[in-house]
Amino acid sequence: MKLVKNIQNIARKVLINEADAIRQLSTFINDEFASCVQAILQIRGRVIVTGIGKSAIIANKIVATLNSTGTPAIFMHAADAIHGDLGMVQKDDIVICLSKSGETPEIKVLVPLIKRTGAPLVALVSNIESFLARQADYVLNATIGEEACTLNLAPTTSTTAALALGDALAICLLELRNFDSRDFARFHPGGSLGKQLYLKVDDIMVNNEVPVVRLDTPLKDVIIEISSKRLGATAVVDTEGILQGIVTDGDLRRYLQKGADVVDANAAQLMSPGPRTIEKGEYAVRALHLMQQNSISQVIVIEEGKVCGFVHLHDLLKEGII
Template identity: 50%
Template sequence: MANPKPLMQDVSHDAVQSALRTLDAGSNGIAALSVALRGPLGTPFVSAVELIRQARGRVIVTGLGKSGHIGRKVAATLASTGTPAFFVHAAEASHGDLGMITPDDVILALSWSGEQPEMKNLVNYSARFAIPMIAITSNAESSLGSAAQIVLELPKVREACPHNLAPTTSTLMQAAIGDALAIALLESRGFTAVEFAKFHPGGKLGAMLKHTSDFMHTGEAVPLKPLGTKMSEALAEISAKGFGCVAITDARGHIVGIITDGDVRRHMRPDLMDALVDDVMTRNPKVIASNSLASEALKLMSSKISSLIVTDADRPVGIIHLHDLLRAGVA
């Protein structure tokens, strides 16, 4: 197959310059949002976080067009970080979906202009049943802004589109303020990685959030020998168990050292078979607790370690190999 014809240099240059202008416009929008949060946007942002935290129901995120697409993402991020939320399309709300919204909920409405007529019925429903509404818009004086209890007014910036029409910078800012809300709520609740795992059981992220106990080998599969063991026995254990190491324990069953293939090579001498493990082992080896996340195990293994002893109160209860994590999709 022939190689594709390379693009002309001037076309490539124009495309790159266009991309850079788009990124610069987006960066300017995020920078303006940061300035606003340090100023007039800060107080309503805090109020929005507190309102959502105190709500007995869920966050109903709504929007139309590009704002609707961003709203779906915001709802998903909120839900996955401990704030119950779902998306209701503003137009579909007028055709029965208003029934999904209860007086215990909070509505989070996204509209850059704040003047979309399709939102009128939803706004009226919010007022009729005293359902608090937070508006994310660039115009606090708009119909949406005027109807909302809290307005997160985003700075007016130029779109990356050369005609200043296609929503680009504005949607980036909407997504950013949505992420900011989600993380502020997560941190205010003390939402932990363990809790995060409950909502992400699938895929690589789900695997990383499982515990080492979910992957470890246990019982007779764990290579163990007590202090005072001859190296000949320790080597037989390394060979039989196939993990390239053997953990050394004291009289109380606590791990005190480890002997790896590397330790054997470093101590190779004629009388090695008669030596005691006490003289060859690496003391205070790296281990991992059985309730630690698999992602923590992977991080420890990044320093040229292929097997980790899993412990519970300093007693070896299992062993985990890098291949176990790879097969599970952690890496």
């Protein structure tokens, strides 16, 4: 039990250390940070993010976040840069260099070479008095008190702080570019997230037959329509084709359990009026929300009151939206 408590205390201490460091970062957001954001907005090239060791790993993540939120970015390893990769830096780019100390040998070699390209240099550092910070055009202050590592050696809190500051930079750029969900969908077309942002009910309903009966359709034919179209329900329309209600498997069971007349029964007697509908052209994720909110397994797609199709819960599962 003592060992368990010790493990819990160590974990809590790490999280508190890193949370406090991120909270402290908010006090370092100043005019220089804002100027850096404005400079990135104005460049005609790309944001090139570089670093070495653990900073290189964080740099990769910042690049991924920038690209996915509308700011073109690429990663350049600091060690590889001085062996040929520096050729990717053009004067219309801006370079963000990550380094806790700002004094590593590779960084000291790289910085003058970057300056020679004419591209502005941004230092994301924990030591604002370092060589890197002094040479940079913009300094993003990621100063921390100490690492979460009990030896104060392993990059832990410092990399978390750098990552958080990179996120702050990316989201500022996102908002200033008026980057919206449609833009996000263009950059994330794959997976469930992308489909939630671009897939519409029109794309799904074409895979289903459209069960429809009239108000005066006899019970027998209602059952045949439901069974043959395999959606567990049928829409009920009037003579003008305007939706009036829905008959589901559950409606049929409840009607029969009442012991009501089955000989002369028709769709008007069986149906539930005012079914849940969704307009043609709506996003499929909206159909999912309707199903979840109303505990139903299908939604009728309509256009100007007329039935266009059905979207079933199974369709959304198949598309990976759920």
